[in-house]
Amino acid sequence: MIRQPPLGKTLMPRGSTPPNAITILHVAAEAGVSKSTVSLVLKNSPLIPEETSQRVREAARKIGYVYNRRAAEMRLKSSNTIGVVINDLMNPFFAEVLIGIERKLVEAGYIVFMAHTNENLELQEKVLLSMREQNAAGIVLCPAFGTPNSLPKMVKAWGIPLTVIVRTLGAGSYDFAGSDNERGVYLATKHLIDAGHKRIGFLGGRAGVTLQQRIAGYRTALTESAIAFDPALVLSANPNRQGGHYTMCALLDIRPRVSAAVAYNDIVAFGALSALGERGLRAGKDFALMGFDNVLDAAHSNPPLSTVDIRPNELGEHAAAILLARIAEPNRARQTYLAAPDLVLRQSV
Amino acid sequence: MIRQPPLGKTLMPRGSTPPNAITILHVAAEAGVSKSTVSLVLKNSPLIPEETSQRVREAARKIGYVYNRRAAEMRLKSSNTIGVVINDLMNPFFAEVLIGIERKLVEAGYIVFMAHTNENLELQEKVLLSMREQNAAGIVLCPAFGTPNSLPKMVKAWGIPLTVIVRTLGAGSYDFAGSDNERGVYLATKHLIDAGHKRIGFLGGRAGVTLQQRIAGYRTALTESAIAFDPALVLSANPNRQGGHYTMCALLDIRPRVSAAVAYNDIVAFGALSALGERGLRAGKDFALMGFDNVLDAAHSNPPLSTVDIRPNELGEHAAAILLARIAEPNRARQTYLAAPDLVLRQSV
DNA sequence: CTGAAAGCGCTTACAG
DNA sequence: CTGAAAGCGCTTACAG
Numbered sequence: 001m002i003r004q005p006p007l008g009k010t011l012m013p014r015g016s017t018p019p020n021a022i023t024i025l026h027v028a029a030e031a032g033v034s035k036s037t038v039s040l041v042l043k044n045s046p047l048i049p050e051e052t053s054q055r056v057r058e059a060a061r062k063i064g065y066v067y068n069r070r071a072a073e074m075r076l077k078s079s080n081t082i083g084v085v086i087n088d089l090m091n092p093f094f095a096e097v098l099i100g101i102e103r104k105l106v107e108a109g110y111i112v113f114m115a116h117t118n119e120n121l122e123l124q125e126k127v128l129l130s131m132r133e134q135n136a137a138g139i140v141l142c143p144a145f146g147t148p149n150s151l152p153k154m155v156k157a158w159g160i161p162l163t164v165i166v167r168t169l170g171a172g173s174y175d176f177a178g179s180d181n182e183r184g185v186y187l188a189t190k191h192l193i194d195a196g197h198k199r200i201g202f203l204g205g206r207a208g209v210t211l212q213q214r215i216a217g218y219r220t221a222l223t224e225s226a227i228a229f230d231p232a233l234v235l236s237a238n239p240n241r242q243g244g245h246y247t248m249c250a251l252l253d254i255r256p257r258v259s260a261a262v263a264y265n266d267i268v269a270f271g272a273l274s275a276l277g278e279r280g281l282r283a284g285k286d287f288a289l290m291g292f293d294n295v296l297d298a299a300h301s302n303p304p305l306s307t308v309d310i311r312p313n314e315l316g317e318h319a320a321a322i323l324l325a326r327i328a329e330p331n332r333a334r335q336t337y338l339a340a341p342d343l344v345l346r347q348s349v
Numbered sequence: 350m351i352r353q354p355p356l357g358k359t360l361m362p363r364g365s366t367p368p369n370a371i372t373i374l375h376v377a378a379e380a381g382v383s384k385s386t387v388s389l390v391l392k393n394s395p396l397i398p399e400e401t402s403q404r405v406r407e408a409a410r411k412i413g414y415v416y417n418r419r420a421a422e423m424r425l426k427s428s429n430t431i432g433v434v435i436n437d438l439m440n441p442f443f444a445e446v447l448i449g450i451e452r453k454l455v456e457a458g459y460i461v462f463m464a465h466t467n468e469n470l471e472l473q474e475k476v477l478l479s480m481r482e483q484n485a486a487g488i489v490l491c492p493a494f495g496t497p498n499s500l501p502k503m504v505k506a507w508g509i510p511l512t513v514i515v516r517t518l519g520a521g522s523y524d525f526a527g528s529d530n531e532r533g534v535y536l537a538t539k540h541l542i543d544a545g546h547k548r549i550g551f552l553g554g555r556a557g558v559t560l561q562q563r564i565a566g567y568r569t570a571l572t573e574s575a576i577a578f579d580p581a582l583v584l585s586a587n588p589n590r591q592g593g594h595y596t597m598c599a600l601l602d603i604r605p606r607v608s609a610a611v612a613y614n615d616i617v618a619f620g621a622l623s624a625l626g627e628r629g630l631r632a633g634k635d636f637a638l639m640g641f642d643n644v645l646d647a648a649h650s651n652p653p654l655s656t657v658d659i660r661p662n663e664l665g666e667h668a669a670a671i672l673l674a675r676i677a678e679p680n681r682a683r684q685t686y687l688a689a690p691d692l693v694l695r696q697s698v
Numbered sequence: 699c700t701g702a703a704a705g706c707g708c709t710t711a712c713a714g
Numbered sequence: 715c716t717g718a719a720a721g722c723g724c725t726t727a728c729a730g
Contacts (some may be wrong), residue, residue: 003715017399021723023723024723024724025723033701034699034700034701034702035701035723035724035725036700036701036702036725036726037699037700037701038585039724039725039726040700040725042724043725047699047700048699049699052699052700066481066482066507067482067724068482068484068722068723068724069482069483069484069724070419070422070423070483070484070723070724071423071706071722071723072723072725073419073706073724074419074420074706074707074708074722074723074724074726075705075706075723075724075726076422076706076724076725076726077706080483081462081483084463089444089447089448090441090444090445090448090645092439092441092444095438095439095441095444096439098438099438099439099465099467101465102463102465103465103467104480106464106472106475106476110481111462111476111483112462112463112464113430113461113462113463114433114446114451114461114462114463115451115455115460115461116447116451116452118448118452123455126455127455127460130460131460132416133416133418133706134418134419134429134430134460134538135417135418135419152717153385165495185405204717205669224724239645241645241648241649242649244649245649263406263655267646270646270649270651271649272649273651274463274649274650274651274652274653275633276651277651278652282626296439297590297619297646298588300590300591300594300619300620300623301619301623302619302622302623302625302626302650302651303623303626304623307647329533348621356706372706372707372708373707373708374707380717382717383716383717383718384707384708384709384717385709385710385716385717385718386715386716386717388708388709388710389710389716391708392709396715396716397715397716398715401715401716416708417706417707417708418708419707420706420707420708420709420722421707421709422708422722423706423707423708423722423723423724424707424708424710424721424722425707425708425709425710426720426722426723509707599710
């Protein structure tokens with residue numbers, strides 16, 4: 001996907017702020033020391049006696065000096081920034097993951113470049129390239145649908161630590177944070193079976209490894225309980241609210257009736273809830289529905305959604321921690337975090 | 350709130366990537382030209398004949414050259430980055446606004462520093478400072494609750510163009526993108542009144558200008574129809590799903606009964622929908638409910654929510670456009686975008 | 699403990 | 715049309 005080395009004009013620089021004309025040279029003059037001394041003071045070097053340090057800080061304050069981090073980074077060849085690229089911010093799951101990542105990274109002293117690809121591969125390529133040009137210290141990527149499995153290797157070749165999240169990218173050796181999709185859906189399906197349901201649908205989801213894993217969990221639970229897998233009961237659609245609405249409508253029209261379903265994720269389930277409501281049905285009474293993710297909204301949907309909790313926030317934090325560890329120790333072994341799914345039972349079953 | 354000039358250690362730089370050892374000097378050597386020529390080629394200068402340009406590009410490609418944007422920016426004293434700081438990403442409204450901002454900015458060739466303050470003033474201060482150190486070409490800020498009205502002036506003093514969004518910050522002269530809160534809620538309330546409702550509640554919202562504006566709209570509509578404003582019917586709570594759930598429960602307990610409500614925003618309305626459901630009530634049949642924002646979810650809630658559409662995405666794009674215009678022309682007149690609210694009627698009334 | 703010097707990777711006049 | 719030189723704001727040996 002990304003072939004050519006990015007030349008200078010990949011992104012055009014614009015907007016020229018004349019930031020602060022005030023440099024350490026001015027501070028040095030004001031304090032009556034050399035600029036190296038100022039530099040040492042700014043990094044709290046023990047070489048500088050307290051008295052001098054005080055004087056320098058005072059001078060800096062007085063003339064309104066602002067540290068120019070980019071100049072420092074350029075000299076040091078270091079970087080304070082990390083890129084986070086997200087495929088679908090419209091889904092609160094990813095928003096919650098992003099929040100976790102960002103919080104952890106800021107806590108660690110980084111600042112994040114955020115880019116939203118909206119599942120667009122070309123855009124993903126563009127932002128990745130631009131993060132490279134910007135000299136990001138690391139990248140966390142939730143790949144857009146269709147991202148080639150060669151991507152992690154490519155980014156590694158760039159010399160930039162990478163953590164991929166949520167969607168795996170083949171069997172290569174890259175750091176990963178996601179959830180145990182198969183087990184999660186297995187648990188959800190099993191719960192429905194244990195509650196006596198025999199005809200259980202699977203709602204929504206777009207072709208890809210994640211969908212495969214989730215459907216595998218669904219099949220396993222079925223098979224284990226000697227319920228035949230019926231492909232007519234798995235309805236795929238884009239993993240969003242419309243998809244959930246649409247597939248639920250279709251599912252309700254199937255005869256013999258199906259009495260329960262597990263949704264690809266929570267927002268698909270929300271769409272399904274909406275479809276149910278339109279037909280005068282209520283989940284938890286007339287139909288049993290399980291979601292996946294446990295986004296914040298799930299606790300207050302109508303009715304509150306039973307779902308598979310993979311703690312989105314925490315997932316984000318783990319992703320950040322993995323990246324940080326990789327940056328600190330580039331040659332460490334491959335790292336993986338798979339959120340262990342927990343059932344959270346509310347009123348939709 | 351932000352007093353001291355930020356010194357070097359505000360944020361500690363970490364992670365040192367040894368980016369690309371390959372510079373324009375190497376390209377120059379490979380292509381047999383001087384480094385100035387390479388630089389000119391990279392910026393597509395017409396000074397360089399096509400043949401030379403070809404050769405240089407080929408050399409760059411061959412040896413895997415990567416443009417170092419930060420070095421260029423340092424030399425140019427320009428900046429390619431814009432900071433976006435958001436108070437509450439957990440609310441899909443802000444996520445949608447963010448998406449609009451980011452899309453527009455990336456389109457314009459920028460890359461965005463995103464920070465989530467979670468309504469935390471100290472964090473907001475920290476990230477603003479760090480964006481300053483990073484030399485952001487501009488900032489769009491959705492202020493956390495309690496942000497002092499002096500903030501825009503301060504950022505202006507830094508020499509960084511600022512657009513504040515959604516929540517106003519006093520009467521100062523700063524660029525702003527938001528929505529016409531008063532008129533929006535006025536329309537929503539009026540719609541309820543026209544449908545015959547007399548006792549109409551107001552649900553959720555946290556003290557601040559936005560809440561004041563929205564309640565003003567509510568009062569105006571009431572007064573206009575000669576319905577007495579009853580403070581007992583406005584229930585405030587944090588503007589989230591729990592707040593909506595909680596206030597709706599309280600509202601349902603009021604006697605004489607209230608038959609309709611307008612919510613502070615959509616997620617408050619979602620929480621209210623959930624509370625209604627728990628009591629065996631359905632919005633649109635047993636109760637009339639209006640939201641505010643028209644987030645994506647509103648079309649597929651249970652039941653689909655009637656709300657005030659302020660087009661969150663578009664609002665974000667306008668905010669970005671305003672900032673871009675300010676960067677291009679620092680001395681232009683104050684810019685303001687106020688989304689004109691439209692009623693979108695679905696099934697909750 | 700402090701100062702002079704070199705250099706991070708670029709761009710931009712200025713000569714030729 | 716191309717090359718040598720200076721400089722963006724920092725940091726880091728290296729002398730003193």
